[in-house]
Amino acid sequence: MLSRFLAIVLLLGGSVTAIPAIADIAVIVNPANSVTLTTDELTRLYTGRSSALAAVNIAESSPLRSQFDEKGVGRSSAQLKAHWSKLVFTGKGTPPPELATEAAVIEHVAQNPNAVGYVDVASVTDAVKVVLTLN
């Protein structure tokens, strides 16, 4: 009985520590860009329904990616990949390019006036401008 209880506690404890820290995400653009963004518009940009800005993603290996897919686009990473595979294999679209690190996203957005990306709020530098914060 006790061992069973312990097992459950351990299991719960284990699953709690397995969840990555949930960060606030800053959606960033080039400082020269005066655009304002709503979450609707963000969804459109990251699902290929708008090309008003050139969206970039962070690599799937980053935990930030799945958090952004959920909070920024409102879908799970798998749903979003299924959505993009519809567009890719019918020649209708190409998903946003992936950059390996948050530093690379900041550098890309700082250098491209039309780019939009996202990083952990704690990683934002003054090379970029925050247009939306997701929490």
Place this chain on the structure above:
Amino acid sequence: MRKSLLALSLAVAFIPVTAYPNTTINGFASIKAGMTTGSDERLYGYDDTLDFKNESLIALQVKSDLGDKLSVTAQLLGRGRDDFDVGFEWAFISYELSDNMTINAGRLRTPFYKYSDFKDVGYAYDWLRVPQGVYGLGFDTIEGLTFYRTAQIGSVDSTLQLIFGGYDGNASLSGAQVSAQIDNVTGITWELAKDAFSARFAYLTGKTSIDTSPVTLAPGFTVGNLYQALAANGLTPLVTAIDIDDESSNFIGVGLTYDDSDWIAVAEYTRVEVENSFIATQKNWYVSLGKRFDGITPYISYERENNDAVVSIYQPYTGVLPPQLLVPVQGLVASQERDASTWNLGVRYDFHPSAAFKAQYSSEDSDTTGQRNGVLAFGIDLVF
């Protein structure tokens, strides 16, 4: 001179793909296995021995951006049921007229259904296979031109597609492979999406010719023999009414989808008509409902096929037709009768960022034959 040319072409051939920043290679694959639930059952190409080949496929797509709004896309696909012989499923050039207008030319997918364009990309949807009662028409590809226009009407996303072209290939008729042609295919599809809802409408027309003469009606007696015998009896008008020779044809499709990320519901209705032929008007539909629990999506769907044989074709001739000709005519027309319903129960499990495991049980009941056929299949769909 020759040698250096060879050396040069070898050198070019061995430049790694990454040397072309504007060329992307993607692919998808499905490895599926299935079998029927009874020894006398046949469904979707399965019988009662476990088969890993029938619904498995692998595809590679190369897209090259040539700059100045021009790109070329080729998709090579091999199906297990064809021994993985590879063919071009799509091959087209694409020109962006503007941000929201594109024109494609080449080999394209005929846009009959909501899932036509990507029905081979299993990863893109939850089912193990698209509902065969509706999607079993054939004529999947078309050679021609298509024009896309996307727009925002208020808060509604609109996608309009026009298509022109022709089909020249094979068709399956009563289980036999026959050559078929659809000329002057002209079609329009329109999809509207707002939040979780989307609606799609498709209308296509064309002139269909199907060479049915090799189809066997009885041992040593083909449809071609029947037509000859009818003509010899002075019944050429009946031959004209039965055969499929440059006949006006039309397709209507209506689709509705609700997808709020938790629940997904899909319904499609289609109607296919080939005028002035023994082909029955096909009125088919399905409804499907799924619920997403994190990475696990169970779903249930129901399909209905209702094709009434066009017995009116030969009714004016029943008095004049000798029995040895009336019986095969009746048989040919009756072969198109189909009244069937199918239940599907399945699950998708996203066990990997690029791959999904699926399992599905399908049970088809045919009122026409009185036969029930069940298939259990499972497998993996992935994209790369």
